[in-house]
Amino acid sequence: MTRVIGLISGTSVDGIDAALVDITGTELDLKVELLVGETYPYPEKLSAQILAVGGGKELSMAELAVLDDEIACSFAQAALDIQKHGGASLIGSHGQTVYHRPLDPTTPHSLAYSLQLGRGDLIAQLTGIPTISNFRAGDIAAGGEGAPLVPKVDAYLLSHPEKSTCVQNLGGIGNVAYLPPRSNPHWLAEIRGWDTGPANSLIDLAMQHLTDGAQAYDRHGLWATSGKPCDKLVEQWLGQNFFGQSPPKSTGRELFGALYLQECFADMEAYKLSAVDKIATLAELTVASIVHSYHTFLPQLPNRVLLCGGGSKNLYITNRLQTLLQSSAVITTDEVGLSADFKEAIAFAVLAYWRNLGIAGNLPTVTGARQKMLLGDIHQIFDNIIS
Template identity: 40%
Template sequence: MASPAGTTARHGDICVGLMSGTSADAIDAAVVGITGAGATARLELLGFGTMPLPPEVRRELFLVFDQAERAVERLCSLNVVLGELFADAARTACRQAGVPLAQVFVIGSHGQTVWHQPERDSTVPISTPSTLQIGEPAVIAERTGVPVMANFRAADIAAGGQGAPLVPYFDWVTLRHPERSRAVQNIGGIANVTYLPAGGDIEDVRAFDTGPGNALIDGVVTLLTGGTATFDADGRLAAQGSIDEGLLARLLADPYLNRPPPKTTGRERYGLPLCRRLLEETGLPEGALADPAAPFSLRQRALDLVATVTAFTARSIAEVYRRWLPPIDEVIVSGGGSRNPALLSMLRAALDPVPVVTLEAYGIDSKAKEAMAFALPAHDGLLGLPTNVPGTTGARRQVILGTLTPPTGIVPRSQGKEGQV
């Protein structure tokens, strides 16, 4: 695992972060140079790529999400198949960045979440807080020859936390400010916020899932278009619709929004079953936007539903800020939702007069953020540093996140570092 002369001098330890989010549409891979560690870490994005999941793999994943027939058998195979795809994404990103795999210190793979249950389910006889991500790290290590840190959420849950959110560690390292209190809002499938108080230490950081992000928008668009579109590109559909304020009020009565942090949620709450109920409630058939012969009034009601669930994401974020966060000087938005102009406009209106900017304003590619956010705890965890934030997850203490899968059974050391797991 030794690096060629000059590599670490320029970029520190070269790490790869891999991520597939709630939308389960692609694998993001970031090649990151990391100098220092913990609070002093400095990150440089050396390369980034997105590899769409093959349609047949995505279909199988959604059958597992819906607990279809033979779900456990499907899950078992998907674990290995996704391991191969994550390995491909890592190799491709390194090749495109001009970084040989022999130079890579560690790969941090979040995997694909298939179930996240932060609390006991009283309807299940044997139930406990738990989480499950797939994308077999042994396959990634075997195909790349690089040590892999994965299964990041389990240690936090073992320490009494909810196993999420995990990105606040990255937010605190890269975006804390001595004089400005910031809300770092990620809008992926699920939306989550990290509150960084001005001049605060990591013990002062708070974070939680605010509620739906793109999951409801994507799900409604998928159903209304009969699968010909899986997201609202550039917010064009929402921009053509009008918000149904009555339906929006019912959505904003969601008990999750009134629960105090720490809290996490997922597709189990804001997935396709809820999308189907919304279509039923509004009298819309699946494929309403795919039928060119559909009446104008039907098409307009479909566009109104897209606009309404988009407004639900925006206003639910603003609502939980008002309920659960101290005053904020600035909101920094990342994730797929930051590239939806309709959603961003609604969010700015809901949060006015607080300024809302995208992550790019601070020199970080929002598309790469979540993948970068798993390169960092892989790097620091391999050096023996705790990387959860108990104030955000509810864990009893700080712990090292991730389990190590070394391809040769030997834990590498970065040049000049003596840290051990």
């Protein structure tokens, strides 16, 4: 048994998720027990700076270095806090994505680019725990998108012997892992995954704008449930090129961020939508993009859809998904024994564990990489570096 801390802050930048887990086995016999899960908010000033940089604010190299260190310090503090519950020998830190450029299929010999801040070497020295970070680089070097990286973990923790499963993460950006039943002799080779589009990113930004910063998100989907979506706008927005692009594909705030929201608000003007109608329409885009993605790119609709991430608590989104995916049971990963709140942090604990054992962490059928790759850079501990 190995005790590992998994750390991640997603595109919503709503805090650092930390999971302390015990891990045994390797792949088919992989078992994970979540001991403690906590979310540690960033200092308000740091959160605002991360969002600004993710939105395109320019930085000098010196400013970038300072930001990298500040994020690492916040991650290290989260690890030290959860380590009080005892005994971790390894940290897996995804860090904070501030820029993601997917593959450009029109440019020969191009590679994707993805930048996660919160340097693993500093986390290791501040915590005294070996740390694995920079998980996306290995997959990108092999020609992959570098995302999503969690589907292999999903495969071994959430696949079912007889039922096909979609694991749908609802963070700032939505992503799906399609898992055929394990009774299928080629089940692992037939796993697929991709980013489905915006999940909470546009809704969160809109809530902050419409409430003058008083509300950071639509708690439980109450605003969306109170409003009426504009179906014509949702249909129009689904014409955006990303939604029709075949997997493998990934995206981020670079596409579905503040500038995109401004365009959405401009489109809404013609329909005279109320504030709650605007949130309902953005939430309906999240739902419609997922349903469109399943109907367009899956071999068939799954027997069940397992939701995780902050959006799994948005009752508008969850109820609409169940309505539109009638043949699929829509539940959360909590209901099958894996925390919906901390699944992504757990996944990066597992990816670090695999890296330490020399087990590849990516699925080329998901990311488009040319081969399986070890994921993550290992940062060991050296005495008397930082006191």
